[in-house]
Amino acid sequence: METKKMAIIATKGTLDWAYPPFILASTAAALGYEVQMFFTFYGLQLLKKDLSGLKVSPLGNPGMPMKMPFGPRWFKGINWNIPNALQSLVPGYENLATSLMKQTIANNGVASIPELRELCVEADVKMIGCQMTVELFGFDQREFMDGIEYGGAATFFEFAGETDICLFI
Amino acid sequence: MNFDKELDARGLNCPLPILRTKKSLGELESGQILKVSSTDPGSVKDMQAFAKQTGNELLSTAENGGQFIFLMRKH
Numbered sequence: 001m002e003t004k005k006m007a008i009i010a011t012k013g014t015l016d017w018a019y020p021p022f023i024l025a026s027t028a029a030a031l032g033y034e035v036q037m038f039f040t041f042y043g044l045q046l047l048k049k050d051l052s053g054l055k056v057s058p059l060g061n062p063g064m065p066m067k068m069p070f071g072p073r074w075f076k077g078i079n080w081n082i083p084n085a086l087q088s089l090v091p092g093y094e095n096l097a098t099s100l101m102k103q104t105i106a107n108n109g110v111a112s113i114p115e116l117r118e119l120c121v122e123a124d125v126k127m128i129g130c131q132m133t134v135e136l137f138g139f140d141q142r143e144f145m146d147g148i149e150y151g152g153a154a155t156f157f158e159f160a161g162e163t164d165i166c167l168f169i
Numbered sequence: 170m171n172f173d174k175e176l177d178a179r180g181l182n183c184p185l186p187i188l189r190t191k192k193s194l195g196e197l198e199s200g201q202i203l204k205v206s207s208t209d210p211g212s213v214k215d216m217q218a219f220a221k222q223t224g225n226e227l228l229s230t231a232e233n234g235g236q237f238i239f240l241m242r243k244h
Contacts, residue, residue, distance in 0.1 A: 027184040030191035031222045109182040109209070119188055 005163040007156070008037045012169065013045030015056040015098060015113065016064070021046070021169045022116035028165075029123030037120070038156045040130035044137070047129050047144045051114050055098040059087045069103035121147070128155060170229070170240060172204040173197060179208045179236065186212040187219050190241070194225060197243045202228070205239040213237055 006028045010021040021043075025035045039047050045054060058064045066080040087093050105112065111119075120127070131150040134141065141150070149155075160166050176193045178186040186207045193203055205216070213230060216239050220227035224244040231238045 023184050026188055030184070030188050031219065109180045109185070111182075111185050 003032065003034050004165075005034045005159070006036075006165040006167070007160040007163045008035070008166075009156070009168045010037055010039045010043035010046055011041050013042030013054070015054040015101060017169070018046050018051075018054055018113045019116075021167075022113060022120055024167065024169075025125045026116055026119045026123060029120065029125050033165075035120075035123075035125040036128065036156075036159045037125060038128045038130065038151075038160075040133050044129055044133055044139065044144075046113070046117070047127060047148060049143060049145055051117070054113060055094055056101050057094045058082070058097050059084055059094070066097065066100075067104070069100055069107050121145075126159075171202065172240060173201040174203050176203060176205045178212070179206055181207065182209050183211050183215065187215050190216070190219065190239075191223075194241070194243050199243055201243050203241045203243065205241065207237050207239070208235060210237075212239075216241070 006025070008021050008025055012018070021037060025037055028035050056064070058066050066082060067078065068076055068080070070076070102112075127145070127148045129144060129148055129150045131152055133139075134150065174193055174197055176189055178189050181189070186205065186209055190203070190205055193205075197203060213232075216227055216230065219225070220241060226242040226244070228240040228242055229238075
């Protein structure tokens, strides 16, 4: 049986949106797929050596439930519907929401992003950073993980054109 | 039923039970049996799908008070 292939374009640089590309890439690799990930625009944040800067913001994000990761079950179930105007005024609100989210993630036995990314690396998932975006945002390649490649759209298509599954996230 | 290796994936959530299963199978010889315990309800369908796509044989699935026990024979 010929090896199946999957390509993912990761374009988001927040804690919540870091999950889909790394979950799918690591799982596909476990199923025997050859996987390549192309990180462009804000997705480049997911290639940083230090991932502690990934945050999640409930501001202007009506789909995100704001729930507490502690207390009795009824308390955890409350959705704290805080108006955008108030969220934007409270200093450190994004940091607070991020730490609550990280706690919820840990409570539920969901892997951390550094852990999932490491599993992808171990499974030989190939990661490519978008050269153009690195220049555009003035990033320094030393900020990014070792062992990744840099390339452009044509580099992406070289592999993507041969894939069974191709996702834009 | 006898098994050759045991994996405790209790408390872990998607996709970790599958990723750990894959890793544990890598440490077995063809024909040997892995026992996996998990608490993730999603792992029931996922283990079936994993077995189907990788050629490893899911011998049995059992549930006992919110805990799932799988036996898988390495391809």
